[in-house]
Amino acid sequence: MARKRFNSEEDTSGNGEVSFFSTKAISGEGLKKALKILRYTLPYKKTFALGFVFLILATATSLVFPKAVGEIVAVLQGSSRFTLNQIIGFLFGILVLQATFSFFRIFLFTRVSERAMADVRKDLYSRIICLPVTFFEQNRVGELTSRVTSDVSFLDNVLSFTLAEFFRQGATLIIGTLFLFYTSTKLTLFMLATFPFLVFAAIFFGRYIRRLSKRAQTELAQANVVVEETFQNVHTVKAFTNEKLEIARYKTSLDKVVALLLEAATYRGAFVSFLILVMFGGIVCIVWYGASLIQTGELSISALFTFVIYTAYIGGALNSLGDMYAQINRTIGASERVLEILDDTPEINPDLATEAKAEPLQGDIVYDDVRFSYPTRQDIDVLKGISFHVHPGERVALVGYSGAGKSTIIQLLMRFYEVSRGEIRIDGKPVNAYDLARLRKNIAIVPQEVMLFGGTIYENISYGKPGASREEVHEAARKANALQFIQSFPEKFDTIVGERGIKLSGGQRQRIAIARAILKDPKILILDEATSSLDAESEKLVQDALNELMKNRTTIVIAHRLATINKVDKIYVIQEGVIAESGSHAVLSKLNNGLYANLIKLQFEAVTQDAAVHPSLSQ
Numbered sequence: 366m367a368r369k370r371f372n373s374e375e376d377t378s379g380n381g382e383v384s385f386f387s388t389k390a391i392s393g394e395g396l397k398k399a400l401k402i403l404r405y406t407l408p409y410k411k412t413f414a415l416g417f418v419f420l421i422l423a424t425a426t427s428l429v430f431p432k433a434v435g436e437i438v439a440v441l442q443g444s445s446r447f448t449l450n451q452i453i454g455f456l457f458g459i460l461v462l463q464a465t466f467s468f469f470r471i472f473l474f475t476r477v478s479e480r481a482m483a484d485v486r487k488d489l490y491s492r493i494i495c496l497p498v499t500f501f502e503q504n505r506v507g508e509l510t511s512r513v514t515s516d517v518s519f520l521d522n523v524l525s526f527t528l529a530e531f532f533r534q535g536a537t538l539i540i541g542t543l544f545l546f547y548t549s550t551k552l553t554l555f556m557l558a559t560f561p562f563l564v565f566a567a568i569f570f571g572r573y574i575r576r577l578s579k580r581a582q583t584e585l586a587q588a589n590v591v592v593e594e595t596f597q598n599v600h601t602v603k604a605f606t607n608e609k610l611e612i613a614r615y616k617t618s619l620d621k622v623v624a625l626l627l628e629a630a631t632y633r634g635a636f637v638s639f640l641i642l643v644m645f646g647g648i649v650c651i652v653w654y655g656a657s658l659i660q661t662g663e664l665s666i667s668a669l670f671t672f673v674i675y676t677a678y679i680g681g682a683l684n685s686l687g688d689m690y691a692q693i694n695r696t697i698g699a700s701e702r703v704l705e706i707l708d709d710t711p712e713i714n715p716d717l718a719t720e721a722k723a724e725p726l727q728g729d730i731v732y733d734d735v736r737f738s739y740p741t742r743q744d745i746d747v748l749k750g751i752s753f754h755v756h757p758g759e760r761v762a763l764v765g766y767s768g769a770g771k772s773t774i775i776q777l778l779m780r781f782y783e784v785s786r787g788e789i790r791i792d793g794k795p796v797n798a799y800d801l802a803r804l805r806k807n808i809a810i811v812p813q814e815v816m817l818f819g820g821t822i823y824e825n826i827s828y829g830k831p832g833a834s835r836e837e838v839h840e841a842a843r844k845a846n847a848l849q850f851i852q853s854f855p856e857k858f859d860t861i862v863g864e865r866g867i868k869l870s871g872g873q874r875q876r877i878a879i880a881r882a883i884l885k886d887p888k889i890l891i892l893d894e895a896t897s898s899l900d901a902e903s904e905k906l907v908q909d910a911l912n913e914l915m916k917n918r919t920t921i922v923i924a925h926r927l928a929t930i931n932k933v934d935k936i937y938v939i940q941e942g943v944i945a946e947s948g949s950h951a952v953l954s955k956l957n958n959g960l961y962a963n964l965i966k967l968q969f970e971a972v973t974q975d976a977a978v979h980p981s982l983s984q
């Protein structure tokens with residue numbers, strides 16, 4: 366099943382960030398999709414509506430302000446019906462109201478947006494985690510993380526802030542202009558002929574500067590990559606004494622940042638000069654024309670005051686509407702990407718999967734002429750007709766050179782991918798015919814590299830069977846030969862492991878993984894043997910634990926160190942996607958020029974060479 370990579374064409378920075386200055390026009394289709402995201406606010410629609418009422422009230426009060434200031438001038442001229450104190454009192458009243466309305470607007474809108482966005486994040490995460498492995502191969506993890514974090518933040522911002530601002534500024538623009546016409550038609554026409562152009566010029570100028578700053582930010586992020594990489598791999602840097610090289614690399618990156626920032630600063634300086642000269646010049650022109658209208662008796666002084674303040678309001682509104690257009694455009698892009706994932710088909714239903722009982726199986730596995738190529742590399746046939754039969758309770762080993770296809774054979778059994786041709790059957794039924802969750806509950810893997818989650822040892826073991834009783838977890842640890850080392854820690858099962866906790870040795874980690882598998886109690890077991898060998902004592906503890914685990918289960922071992930597999934019933938030697946040899950250890954190791962015999966010879970040579978270099982190892 367070919368899955369499409371979701372749209373990330375706006376990701377120009379390459380690090381999952383979305384271009385800030387996409388100038389693409391807002392399309393009707395995009396807008397429709399973005400509106401679909403708004404359905405997440407539906408559960409909170411009452412709060413949203415109330416917030417909207419406060420928004421209208423706050424906007425209305427702010428629009429009264431210039432009129433009141435004009436009235437003060439009228440009082441000073443003696444042409445008002447009110448006293449100065451009355452108007453100042455009124456002004457204060459307006460301010461208090463506006464402050465109160467704004468508080469509730471922000472409070473209510475934020476409540477809606479934060480809750481709605483938490484819902485989006487939850488849905489998005491649930492959907493992503495339930496998508497098939499292929500999806501994760503076709504999309505970089507960094508990008509997916511940014512979908513859940515930054516894309517949703519864009520939506521959040523729009524809901525809690527931009528939407529309200531858009532309405533407020535739009536209303537200011539329309540109602541303000543109507544007020545202006547009402548105050549003086551001639552002056553309004555004069556203003557409209559000049560002012561908006563100046564504002565748009567300022568918007569473009571401003572945007573160009575921000576684009577430069579944005580580029581500088583991206584460069585800075587690149588420079589930080591150098592810092593991060595070298596700090597993380599400080600051993601490599603030091604081992605090669607490449608400190609000087611890294612310093613030079615960092616300096617080159619920083620120089621680029623500085624050059625861009627300086628360029629932006631030059632434009633910023635020019636921008637301020639532009640504002641002083643042209644924008645304020647524009648206002649001076651309006652005042653000049655207004656004053657001449659006052660001289661001819663067509664306009665009152667108080668009306669001119671009101672006019673200038675409204676003009677400033679309108680200028681501000683135009684400016685922020687320009688910004689908002691860019692922001693809404695970005696958000697549409699973000700919601701498109703979020704929706705694309707939400708609309709993707711999951712392979713598993715998490716609610717049903719947790720409930721699902723393991724399918725009662727015998728563990729009879731048949732590979733019937735299985736052919737396969739990875740969806741991301743369709744041109745390369747990784748498996749070219751694999752056929753074998755493992756009877757219930759049998760142990761088989763897959764061996765072969767690196768890249769031969771051993772792990773791929775296992776991944777197909779787990780149904781991480783679908784076979785291209787042929788069939789895999791368990792207990793006579795094709796794997797595809799099983800419910801995915803119930804099938805996977807029957808298979809446990811002890812992987813090469815055991816990844817433990819940051820948490821307690823107890824949590825890590827019970828991952829094999831969420832909800833297991835304390836006794837079950839203890840018993841599994843005992844069977845896995847892990848009890849002794851766990852008991853030796855002061856916090857025992859509650860010891861934190863992982864990044865912020867204790868670092869377990871390779872052998873200890875493996876025994877935790879074995880305990881996990883014992884707890885899961887699967888019919889089919891897959892051991893992806895660790896490539897690196899443990900010391901003799903750990904090796905024995907792990908091997909004993911594995912022997913306990915393999916009892917009464919069909920086991921497939923991916924063997925890297927052949928010394929450990931002489932106890933299996935049958936060995937399959939995989940070479941370039943086909944089974945080149947099969948049989949018992951005793952038979953295969955004696956085949957003249959046989960692949961298996963050769964592999965054993967190679968490993969034996971490697972061990973003896975090692976012993977020659979480190980004589981202590983052979984003792």
Ligand SMILES: Nc1ncnc2c1ncn2[C@@H]1O[C@H](COP(=O)(O)OP(=O)(O)OP(=O)(O)O)[C@@H](O)[C@H]1O
Binds near residue numbers: 742765766773
């Ligand atoms: N996810 C993937 N996408 C594309 N190609 C892959 C993927 N995983 C493995 N391959 C390719 O498939 C081939 C078989 O890989 P596989 O991991 O099955 O080999 P292996 O025998 O298990 O090797 P090793 O012993 O090193 O683990 C290799 O050529 C590898 O490059």
